[in-house]
Amino acid sequence: MSKIEDILTRYRSGSHESLIPILQDVQAEEGYLSEEAVVNIGRFLGMSTTKIYGLATFYDQFRFVPAGRIHLRICNGTTCFINGSGKLIAALKETLGVEPDQPTRDGRFSYELVACMGGCNDGPVVCSGDSFYTHVRAEDIPEMIKKLKVLADLK
Amino acid sequence: MQFTIEVNSKSIRAEKGETILSALNRNGIMIPTLCRMQEFTPTGACRMCVVEVEGRDRLVTACSALVEEWMKIRTHSPRVIKARKTIVELLLSNHPDDCLYCDRNLDCELQKLSDQLQVRERRIRGSKIKPRRDQSSPAIVRELSKCILCGRCIRVCEEVVTATSIDFIGRGRATHVGPAMDRDLNFSSCIHCGQCILVCPTGALHERHYVTEVQEQLSKNDVTLVIQYSPLVPFALADELGVKYQRDFDRVLNAALRKIGFDKVFLSGAGTDILITELADAVTAARTTGETKPVVITACPAWVKYCEQFFPEFLPMLSTLKTPQQISGAIIKSTLPPKDQNSGVYTVSVSPCTAMKFEARRDSMTRKGISDIDTVLTVRELARLIVLYGIDVTNIDPEPADEPMSQRSSAALLAETSGGLTESVLRSLTLRAGGMESDKSAVKKLRSVGSFREATVTDGKVTYSFAVVDGLNGFEKLRERLEKGSVYDLIEVMACPGGCVNGGGMIPAGSKEAVRQRSRFIYQADEQDAMRGPENSATVSMLYDDTFKECQDLTDKHLFHTHFSRRDVLL
DSSP states (O other): OOHHHHHHTTSOTTOGGGHHHHHHHHHHHHSSOOHHHHHHHHHHHTOOHHHHHHHHHHSTTOOSSOOOSEEEEEEOSHHHHHTTHHHHHHHHHHHHOSOTTOOOTTSSEEEEEESOOSOGGGOSOEEETTEEEOSOOGGGHHHHHHHHHHHHHHO | OEEEEEETTEEEEEETTOBHHHHHHHTTOOOOOSSOOTTSOOOOOSOTTEEEETTOSSOEETTTSBOOTTOEEESSOHHHHHHHHHHHHHHHHTSOSOGGGOTTTTSOHHHHHHHHTTOOSOOSOOOOOOOOEEOOSSSEEEEGGGOOOOOHHHHIIIIISOOOOOEEESSGGGOEEESGGGOOGGGSSOOOOOHHHHHOSSTTEEEOOOHHHHHHHHTOSSSEEEEEEOTTHHHHHHHHHTOOOOTTHHHHHHHHHHHHTOSEEEEHHHHHHHHHHHHHHHHHHHHHHTOOSOEEOOOOHHHHHHHHHHOGGGGGGBOOBOOHHHHHHHHHHHHOOOSSTTTOEEEEEEESOSHHHHHTTSGGGEETTEESSOEEEEHHHHHHHHHHTTOOGGGOOOOOOOTTSOOOOHHHHHTTBTTHHHHHHHHHHHHHTTOSSOOHHHHHHHHSOSSEEEEEEEETTEEEEEEEEESGGGHHHHHHHHHTTOOOSEEEEESSTTBGGGOTTSOOOOSHHHHHHHHHHHHHHHHHOSOOSGGGOHHHHHIIIIIHHHOHHHHTOGGGBOOOOOOOOOO
16 A cells, blocks of 8 residues: 555544645655645545645645655744845755755755744854754855765765 | 625625626626636635625625615725726736736727726736646647636636546746646547636636647648538638628638638438438447447547546447547548549548547557547637638628538537537437438437436337436446436437537637527537438438448448547546
């Protein structure tokens, strides 16, 4: 039995209200919502994939491409923005060569922009897994990526 | 129950349970609307129809709020007008400024609203939506930058067509309308019926245009250029060109098309007559062999694609007959000698349907890589072609169409409305049995309203039963009936509610009543026509007696048949 089918056995077929919990479970298991997953969920709930995709894209928590082995979250909230998160994001885009939410070709990295992680005093804030980086400046990025690359290869 | 409410300091009568908008409209007050569609539950999303109600702090949406006895309403107060104008200004703030080059120029609801509310300057500036043009589908083009997110296409696709191929994607500024996984339309479950085009207020959805392709062919002297049009086209075209329709207009159109430069003008209706004949044969044959499988009509290409994706288990029941357009196309490409051996024949078909554009490109509709129909134009495109070539339809003498497809019976016109093709087959069965008029009560049932209709006819010793699905939301009912064991001789399914009279290539009707009016017109025309069915048509007997016998490809009629197979798309 595939992982998705396994998750679906916990829910009642056709129950539209279970959609979001199912999506959350599948994403927790697989890291993202694949086309195959969306189609299977649709079949299970008797919903059109169009509807599921439309609903899922409304929420920031769902992603449709796999994340990198190291997934960075960059705060782009008001305070971090004022403290220069824009430059940070530009530097990250240049170093990794991808847009937000897209994994790098080697599958090591991906990054997303989030609204606030509660570290307004120490912005801009970058988060990777359980570690937080504070007062991050654009020039720190290449070094940071270099270090994280080692970590990514261990994963 | 009626009561009086006060509107703009005057009293008007209102009905309990109706919306403010309906009370106002009945009393001669027009309120602009945008996201509203008649016969749908209101959403009140666009806020265009707001009015001021005394005692309420906020403006109230007239399309969704119900009238109440105490209400004092102001419909055009400065506050209301300012609110409406701001909405239009906001919609325009990120809208591309290319009205002059837009498909819907002079026929755009947003343009009309901004004119009505006298928007004369750009007060609010926003960054423009990134242009994205989805031309992947052979029938429907999406231009996302022109979308104002009213959501009408989404509702039609879900509630009427039941294909649910498009939805809102994303949130906030990034919101746009598209198929699952933000793919292009050709990967989606879109059945190309074009109902979304009919409700789009702007140029965000329109048919894929082939006028330029036709023009290119017209400029070549060696190509034999053939055009055929479906029975409904002259009527719809007259409407689009602003002329009053008379029966003679069909023949005027023949002349107009020859003036544009088409070498041959045929009637797709002759193809419909052949289809009716073949269907009647199939129904009779099933009866003689004792077959219990119904004949399921496949004259609607949108329904066929719907079936291929959603109900592949239904496919073996489908008749294999092609649509009238493709039957005529097969006859033309098999029999018509090209005027120049080296360049061949180019066939254009005009139809009220957008799905036909898709159908003409199916693999099974081509032979050795050559399509039976090369290009399909909608009625709207044909009107443009006629205007482009400077043809004044009010000033031409009528001409007959070309042999061998110069005539159609009135049954062929009848087939353009839902239930009509079934009625035509019934008529054929009656005429063959020596009768004059089909059973009146059955005809009445077939012509009635409702998304699922049934009729039973006893003709001497034989009893036939028919089922009609009018718009795909009636399909569920049919499935239920079949599961319960109902047996039908003939099942007709049409994707567009009302039939081809409400097709995606027609001029938008706007309401069910207007669609009904078109059907009534067809019934009327049918009454006056002497050529009732294919049995009375000289064209049909000539085709069967001479053309099909002379042309080897057509003798066994295999060219009139096709095959359907399961289609894997994102559902």
